[in-house]
Amino acid sequence: DTAVSQTPKYLVTQMGNDKSIKCEQNLGHDTMYWYKQDSKKFLKIMFSYNNKELIINETVPNRFSPKSPDKAHLNLHINSLELGDSAVYFCASSQRADEQYFGPGTRLTVT
Amino acid sequence: AQSVAQPEDQVNVAEGNPLTVKCTYSVSGNPYLFWYVQYPNRGLQFLLKYITGDNLVKGSYGFEAEFNKSQTSFHLKKPSALVSDSALYFCAVKPTALIFGKGTTLSVSS
Numbered sequence: 001d002t003a004v005s006q007t008p009k010y011l012v013t014q015m016g017n018d019k020s021i022k023c024e025q026n027l028g029h030d031t032m033y034w035y036k037q038d039s040k041k042f043l044k045i046m047f048s049y050n051n052k053e054l055i056i057n058e059t060v061p062n063r064f065s066p067k068s069p070d071k072a073h074l075n076l077h078i079n080s081l082e083l084g085d086s087a088v089y090f091c092a093s094s095q096r097a098d099e100q101y102f103g104p105g106t107r108l109t110v111t
Numbered sequence: 112a113q114s115v116a117q118p119e120d121q122v123n124v125a126e127g128n129p130l131t132v133k134c135t136y137s138v139s140g141n142p143y144l145f146w147y148v149q150y151p152n153r154g155l156q157f158l159l160k161y162i163t164g165d166n167l168v169k170g171s172y173g174f175e176a177e178f179n180k181s182q183t184s185f186h187l188k189k190p191s192a193l194v195s196d197s198a199l200y201f202c203a204v205k206p207t208a209l210i211f212g213k214g215t216t217l218s219v220s221s
Contacts, residue, residue, distance in 0.1 A: 004154075033208065033209075040213075041149075041199060041213070041214050042211075042213055042214070043155075043201065043211040043214075044211070045208040045209060045210075048208050055207075056207065056208050058208075090154055090155070092155075098160075099145060099157040099160050100145075100155075100157070100209060101157065102147075102154035102155040102156070103154050104153060104154045105152075105153075105154050
């Protein structure tokens with residue numbers, strides 16, 4: 001069974017569109033994260049939720065809105081997509097300060 | 112500011128030779144330190160972590176890392192490299208969320 005899954009794996013869309021990426025973990029972890037990996041492979045935290053509560057909200061445009069319907073799910077909605085949003089987005093989960101388990105990533109391409 | 116530095120963009124080593132991937136950090140308080148590996152078009156996989164205790168930490172796939180508080184370093188090592196170890200390696204520190212280094216590409220030649 002996949003521990004952390006993301007859908008879709010690939011997402012190609014035009015500027016100005018709105019899109020969502022879904023993440024689910026079946027590890028029973030209490031904390032989930034969204035990371036962005038740019039074209040130079042640099043990884044940066046975007047958001048973190050603990051038991052459905054937002055605990056980390058880095059400097060990310062307001063066009064990005066996370067939503068955690070329950071402890072096992074953390075979705076990312078992006079409004080008015082821009083070229084600079086093209087990247088690979090990773091979801092991850094952890095139990096408290098333990099190591100994080102990453103999903104396979106969603107490659108977003110904005111044209 | 113809290114940060115992680117991986118001074119080498121790429122490390123090249125021959126199969127069977129020992130390898131070292133360097134990492135230094137700057138963080139207040141006692142750090143939680145991690146190493147992750149990323150294979151092409153895949154997510155990150157956890158290798159090992161240091162929270163407290165023995166400075167030499169053993170992890171997956173024969174990797175180990177040594178925590179050195181005075182040098183604020185957490186170098187990743189393996190006694191004998193395999194071609195299959197070729198990947199992108201990230202060091203990370205966790206004050207609250209993970210702060211990643213920029214990554215080091217390890218290339219092991221046969």
